[in-house]
Amino acid sequence: MNNKVPVAELKSRMDRFRSEMEGANPGWETAIIFGKINLYYFTGTMQDGMLLIRRDSEAVLWVRRSYERAVDESMFSDIRPMKSFRDAVASVSGLSDTVYMETEIVPLALFQRLQKHFPFSRAQSLDRCIASVRSVKSVYELELMRQAGKIHRRVLEDLVPGMLEEGMSEASFATRLFSTMVEEGHYGIARFSMFETEVVLGSVCFGESSIYPTAFDGPGGNYGMSPAVPLLGSRERKLRKGDMVFVDIGCCVDGYNTDKTMTYMFGRPLPSEVISAHNKCVEIQHRAAAMLKPGAIPEHIYGSIMESLDNEFLENFMGFGSRRVKFIGHGVGLHIDEFPVIAEGFLQPLKEGMVFAIEPKKGIKDVGMVGIENTFIVTPDGGESITGDSRGMIPVY
Amino acid sequence: MNNKVPVAELKSRMDRFRSEMEGANPGWETAIIFGKINLYYFTGTMQDGMLLIRRDSEAVLWVRRSYERAVDESMFSDIRPMKSFRDAVASVSGLSDTVYMETEIVPLALFQRLQKHFPFSRAQSLDRCIASVRSVKSVYELELMRQAGKIHRRVLEDLVPGMLEEGMSEASFATRLFSTMVEEGHYGIARFSMFETEVVLGSVCFGESSIYPTAFDGPGGNYGMSPAVPLLGSRERKLRKGDMVFVDIGCCVDGYNTDKTMTYMFGRPLPSEVISAHNKCVEIQHRAAAMLKPGAIPEHIYGSIMESLDNEFLENFMGFGSRRVKFIGHGVGLHIDEFPVIAEGFLQPLKEGMVFAIEPKKGIKDVGMVGIENTFIVTPDGGESITGDSRGMIPVY
Structure with missing residues (x-):
């Protein structure tokens, strides 16, 4: 499979995202990306899954389907398989009450399913920050x-x-x-x-x-x-x-x-x-x-x-x-x-x-x-x- | 323009929807449909707008764009132009606290924009009811x-x-x-x-x-x-x-x-x-x-x-x-x-x-x-x- 997005490119995109977030939402702790095109932008693959970005640790791409394809075509540093959101939540601790999400993309029901496993009560918009980085x-x-x-x-x-x-x-x-x-x-x-x-x-x-x-x-x-x-x-x-x-x-x-x-x-x-x-x-x-x-x-x-x-x-x-x-x-x-x-x-x-x-x-x-x-x-x-x-x-x- | 969905067809779909809602959600008062395919199913046109269905009155298709096309191609009984959700909310009174929506389709931000004008605090799922009617x-x-x-x-x-x-x-x-x-x-x-x-x-x-x-x-x-x-x-x-x-x-x-x-x-x-x-x-x-x-x-x-x-x-x-x-x-x-x-x-x-x-x-x-x-x-x-x-x-x- 050709056309892999280079590692340096992925790294620079994530660095710019973090810096944009610091400016726009100082104190942010957790961002989760679900949109396929944003997933592709940050990881080089567009699978069914989510990119979990925490302020104080490296981002993790959790993949429901297909983990094999993600590994095959993406140069992203940390890709892990998940069967349910439970697998992802088990890996993290000290989660914040607010999560930054693509509010223009994520349907209500998906947010509700996520909430069953993550203790978030509020979703804040991530859309403008990502748009600005991508621009x-x-x-x-x-x-x-x-x-x-x-x-x-x-x-x-x-x-x-x-x-x-x-x-x-x-x-x-x-x-x-x-x-x-x-x-x-x-x-x-x-x-x-x-x-x-x-x-x-x-x-x-x-x-x-x-x-x-x-x-x-x-x-x-x-x-x-x-x-x-x-x-x-x-x-x-x-x-x-x-x-x-x-x-x-x-x-x-x-x-x-x-x-x-x-x-x-x-x-x-x-x-x-x-x-x-x-x-x-x-x-x-x-x-x-x-x-x-x-x-x-x-x-x-x-x-x-x-x-x-x-x-x-x-x-x-x-x-x-x-x-x-x-x-x-x-x-x-x-x-x-x-x-x-x-x-x-x-x-x-x-x-x-x-x-x-x-x-x-x-x-x-x-x-x-x-x-x-x-x-x-x-x-x-x-x-x-x-x-x-x-x-x-x-x-x- | 040919291929108009007949009035009798639209009427029967809405009747079956109301009857399904009575069975599944007795006491429901307000349902709002945004999804383009569901809009088409119930009205025969898929515009940028929303179908507002209240339990005790006829449904209204509010259209942001294009009202002209909606009127041209749809046999739905009540189609009205809107510039903002404000136009729709001004037309109704006694709104309920809960709105039934397509929670699998409606993004968080769209719900939040709707909430600015409508006094809803809760969104309940409409997805299964519509799926059942359409099946x-x-x-x-x-x-x-x-x-x-x-x-x-x-x-x-x-x-x-x-x-x-x-x-x-x-x-x-x-x-x-x-x-x-x-x-x-x-x-x-x-x-x-x-x-x-x-x-x-x-x-x-x-x-x-x-x-x-x-x-x-x-x-x-x-x-x-x-x-x-x-x-x-x-x-x-x-x-x-x-x-x-x-x-x-x-x-x-x-x-x-x-x-x-x-x-x-x-x-x-x-x-x-x-x-x-x-x-x-x-x-x-x-x-x-x-x-x-x-x-x-x-x-x-x-x-x-x-x-x-x-x-x-x-x-x-x-x-x-x-x-x-x-x-x-x-x-x-x-x-x-x-x-x-x-x-x-x-x-x-x-x-x-x-x-x-x-x-x-x-x-x-x-x-x-x-x-x-x-x-x-x-x-x-x-x-x-x-x-x-x-x-x-x-x-x-």
């Missing part, structure tokens, strides 16, 4: 994201134009695109941290489908397959000449995602006012990206962009109708939606090694969602795009 | 599952043999299989209720990959793509003559799944002792299926099968090595893993209209996981397979 990527992580970005660029900028055929359904295009992505090196999954957010591929839409309402907290929309499966593509919506095609998908290499949106004009050019709205989004992306420097404040970047836009342009900007979202970009990494967000209320200065997707988009009635998205690394010279530099609205005719 | 399928639901079963049968029994090529990787076969499934009518998703269980397609394995350890609580295994993506197929494992191929995937029509496993002998026959272990699994499936009659007790079915097996056969039965699971079948519906389970501790008698996947499997060193799985409807004559009747171990040479 700054190491050289190792950036290298994986650069690989994802290369695949992403090649598929969306070079290959998609050759895949579009008149009369094909959104569903059929989506599955072909999925196969192509995997052939080119994508690891076949796009992970979101939001509650019960299921995404197989992303938004792959023809025309007005890209502004149809969804529950998803992003600017775009899509018809989806049915009320029971409001994702993937529609079987009924077929590609017609004159359609704008909207592709907003993730690309993953060894767990790390990039996020990118490309648009295409199929069959013939779109009206000039559509293209000019699109070009304005591209220009906004460039301006926002240029501000992605260490020390910059996300709220200021957001404010500076929003203030520069007139009311007419703001209509349907970042979402059609009532579904406008209040951000223009977001962190990316093991999840596609990571901390911080380029939005109001985010006041911590950017750091070198943070990675953001910037996605200015605008809905246009009967046409769809114009705009663009790329993934940028924060550098002293401003954001460096790792997913290409096409301006989108690629003509396919 | 008995209506004629409408069974028709969708029969459609899924037909697609499932055709792809796994008729089409897969023509898709296997020497030298192809598991990953490549998995993506082709996914495209074919969607072309044939599959809705592109396989949903599990277990905590953080991500499945794009299912297990698609060549040879010994199907017994490699995973975190997944089922008999099979798989290499997966990497420690960061322990699902989909491996890029390194290529199909060789003499391999057994193991395909355990879900098929979905309008939200409803069937579950089926087929095995194939690629290039040449497998040794006779492997085939005889496989045949024994097929025979066990038939025996268990014959017991799927109204009134039968899941624990008895499980016990009767397990008692009939000798110690030699039990080795690696239902999982390789230490990873044996303690069931031989499970309910199927909107989730692939539904209540009840054919296992110890499940004492409620079966009812007509329940649907089960029966999956006797046995790991064989260096070969993989032999065995079979089909989806059966409970009838007075015993389980009726809706996913075909091939005995598996289909020769492809």
Whole structure:
């Protein structure tokens, strides 16, 4: 089995976590991690189990299933098998009354089962601390994201134009695109941290489908397959000449995602006012990206962009109708939606090694969602795009 | 938008839920549903919001996003927009101290945010009640599952043999299989209720990959793509003559799944002792299926099968090595893993209209996981397979 996360990487992540905890929650004693992606981040394996971190001793990864796989693929220093939480609790003494947990992930019943064995009465949130540690990527992580970005660029900028055929359904295009992505090196999954957010591929839409309402907290929309499966593509919506095609998908290499949106004009050019709205989004992306420097404040970047836009342009900007979202970009990494967000209320200065997707988009009635998205690394010279530099609205005719 | 869940169906589900609650939790006053799949079950739409059910009044679906889509696709009688939980709480009076919730789904932080507006101090579990209601399928639901079963049968029994090529990787076969499934009518998703269980397609394995350890609580295994993506197929494992191929995937029509496993002998026959272990699994499936009659007790079915097996056969039965699971079948519906389970501790008698996947499997060193799985409807004559009747171990040479 390849792709092991190096020991030095695991150690540095845990050190940074402990230091973040000291700052945010001085006096903390016990933290327990259950989320699969956080388990992977700190241990290099995502099993059914928990990572028990105590302030005064080395962390232990307790694994219910599969212990064998954990040992096989993880370089984490202390991995132990457990049948029940009882096995873990028996190994520790002097447990605190408060436990720090991923309160955005752990269901009530799991906490109650844990409480049967551990004498905790209170759960405090660990979510922000972990998000903050994860937001700054190491050289190792950036290298994986650069690989994802290369695949992403090649598929969306070079290959998609050759895949579009008149009369094909959104569903059929989506599955072909999925196969192509995997052939080119994508690891076949796009992970979101939001509650019960299921995404197989992303938004792959023809025309007005890209502004149809969804529950998803992003600017775009899509018809989806049915009320029971409001994702993937529609079987009924077929590609017609004159359609704008909207592709907003993730690309993953060894767990790390990039996020990118490309648009295409199929069959013939779109009206000039559509293209000019699109070009304005591209220009906004460039301006926002240029501000992605260490020390910059996300709220200021957001404010500076929003203030520069007139009311007419703001209509349907970042979402059609009532579904406008209040951000223009977001962190990316093991999840596609990571901390911080380029939005109001985010006041911590950017750091070198943070990675953001910037996605200015605008809905246009009967046409769809114009705009663009790329993934940028924060550098002293401003954001460096790792997913290409096409301006989108690629003509396919 | 087609595929609306009929009003009569929604009404009958809510009536059965209320009656189940009266029986299990007499005196209940307030139940709140957040889980997307349960929201869909009771309202026909899965938006960001909550279904507020009070004992003495009609239920209300409060939607944060997207209210427009909810109204567009749902026949539920009372749908209202909300910006915050405050909007919902303002509409009700005399709230109880205890709220019934999906404790296996709702994260601690969501409960805490709810508590800021609602004066609840205690959350009681709603999970078993909903699972029990959902376990008995209506004629409408069974028709969708029969459609899924037909697609499932055709792809796994008729089409897969023509898709296997020497030298192809598991990953490549998995993506082709996914495209074919969607072309044939599959809705592109396989949903599990277990905590953080991500499945794009299912297990698609060549040879010994199907017994490699995973975190997944089922008999099979798989290499997966990497420690960061322990699902989909491996890029390194290529199909060789003499391999057994193991395909355990879900098929979905309008939200409803069937579950089926087929095995194939690629290039040449497998040794006779492997085939005889496989045949024994097929025979066990038939025996268990014959017991799927109204009134039968899941624990008895499980016990009767397990008692009939000798110690030699039990080795690696239902999982390789230490990873044996303690069931031989499970309910199927909107989730692939539904209540009840054919296992110890499940004492409620079966009812007509329940649907089960029966999956006797046995790991064989260096070969993989032999065995079979089909989806059966409970009838007075015993389980009726809706996913075909091939005995598996289909020769492809």
